[in-house]
Amino acid sequence: MNNLRSVDLNLLVILEALLSERHLSRAAERLHMSQPAVSHALARLRHLLDDPLLLRGKGGFQPTARALALARPLAEALQSVRSVLGGAVFEAATAQRVFRLAMSDYGAALLLPRLLRHLRVEAPGIDLAVSYASRPAVIAGVLDGEIDLALGVFPQLPEQLHRETLFEETFVCALDPASLAPGETLSLDTYLARPHVLVASGEGGMAAEVDASLAQLGQARRIAVRVPYWTVAPDVVMGTDMILTVAQRALRGSAAQGLAQHSAPFAIAPFAFEAIRHRRTDGDAGIAWLRAAVATAAGPG
Numbered sequence: 001m002n003n004l005r006s007v008d009l010n011l012l013v014i015l016e017a018l019l020s021e022r023h024l025s026r027a028a029e030r031l032h033m034s035q036p037a038v039s040h041a042l043a044r045l046r047h048l049l050d051d052p053l054l055l056r057g058k059g060g061f062q063p064t065a066r067a068l069a070l071a072r073p074l075a076e077a078l079q080s081v082r083s084v085l086g087g088a089v090f091e092a093a094t095a096q097r098v099f100r101l102a103m104s105d106y107g108a109a110l111l112l113p114r115l116l117r118h119l120r121v122e123a124p125g126i127d128l129a130v131s132y133a134s135r136p137a138v139i140a141g142v143l144d145g146e147i148d149l150a151l152g153v154f155p156q157l158p159e160q161l162h163r164e165t166l167f168e169e170t171f172v173c174a175l176d177p178a179s180l181a182p183g184e185t186l187s188l189d190t191y192l193a194r195p196h197v198l199v200a201s202g203e204g205g206m207a208a209e210v211d212a213s214l215a216q217l218g219q220a221r222r223i224a225v226r227v228p229y230w231t232v233a234p235d236v237v238m239g240t241d242m243i244l245t246v247a248q249r250a251l252r253g254s255a256a257q258g259l260a261q262h263s264a265p266f267a268i269a270p271f272a273f274e275a276i277r278h279r280r281t282d283g284d285a286g287i288a289w290l291r292a293a294v295a296t297a298a299g300p301g
Contacts, residue, residue: 009081011048014041016078018053019071020146023060075145076280090285092123099290100129102138102150106230106250107273111151115297123293142278148287149294150276162279164291165272166298167249171210174237174244174251177260186243186262188219195224197244199233210245213268234259247271273298 017027018038028038046053049070054061063071103111108130119126133141135154141147142161157163173186175194180186198207214220224242227233230250237244238258245264275294281287 008044011041011045012074012078014038015045015053015070016074018042018061019063019067019074021060022054022063026060071144079145079280079284090289092126092289094125095123095286096125097286098127098129099286100131100146100148102131102133102141102147102152104132104152104230106247107151108132109231110249110252111294111297115293118293118297123289139276142276145278145280148277148281149290151294152274152276153271154274154276157276160279161276162282163274163276164295165274166295167273168270169247169249169273170270171245171264171268172248172251173262173264174234174246174259175242175262176238176240177258179241180260186265188265191243191265192219192221194241194243196221197233197236197242198223198226199230199244199246200226200228207245209271210264210268213266217266 014027014031014033017030018024021027021030024038024042025035028035031038042054049066051066052064053067054063056062112130116128119128131141131147132138135152138147138150138152139154139157139161142150143158151166154163173191175186180190200207211220225236227236230246233244233246234251236242244259245268248261251259251261275291277287277291
């Protein structure tokens with residue numbers, strides 16, 4: 001076993017960057033080091049750990065099995081060290097940091113404008129890297145330390161992850177007002193007779209709640225069109241007889257201004273929109289500040 005005193009702990013920071021970027025020049029840029037210096041550090045890491053760690057492949061490096069096994073404990077160990085060295089102080093006004101968030105276009109439309117306006121005033125040195133993937137991939141990214149905070153709907157989570165409810169969301173039905181007679185309300189018979197727009201995330205998500213509620217009544221709706229984006233769905237409905245059953249906050253944008261909103265003619269359970277993070281970030285004052293900023297952006301107003 002290597003004596004800890006003989007190990008340059010900076011090598012672990014370099015390994016973290018290499019495992020995240022999987023590209024020599026990008027890791028060097030992230031670390032503010034020269035590419036030869038990072039290459040030399042990789043050679044030392046290979047000798048230290050007696051493993052190739054990263055093998056050249058198409059578009060960059062591919063981690064070995066040993067490297068993949070090291071990724072999570074390495075991220076946790078370095079986060080603990082950073083918390084110890086950094087203490088509990090996070091000065092947002094002067095901080096220089098990139099936070100990695102994951103959210104769908106629904107979450108981005110709701111939160112990003114308000115969050116970024118807050119950041120530009122209160123924390124101009126804070127940058128955001130926003131991504132989205134399937135729910136399992138997002139959860140894996142939080143587990144692996146590749147995502148600092150993920151926003152969305154997460155019915156089940158591993159015990160290592162912590163959840164905070166940002167708000168509880170309800171469903172409404174959106175349709176072209178010309179498709180109903182003046183003063184007409186949306187009945188269950190009309191709902192079932194009409195074609196529907198479904199925003200398909202590839203994993204059920206909000207649409208699954210609607211169909212599950214219908215199934216309890218022994219009913220099903222006809223999906224006339226599936227679209228992958230929340231932002232395009234209102235435009236698809238306008239000028240047609242189709243119905244979009246959607247989270248109420250998704251209709252706040254200008255694209256939905258001309259649509260009529262009706263209560264669903266059957267009961268649909270509300271759902272919690274949440275922020276999730278790894279418990280390893282409990283001592284990270286920067287993440288705590290980000291969570292508070294996100295919660296403010298998700299609030300009323």
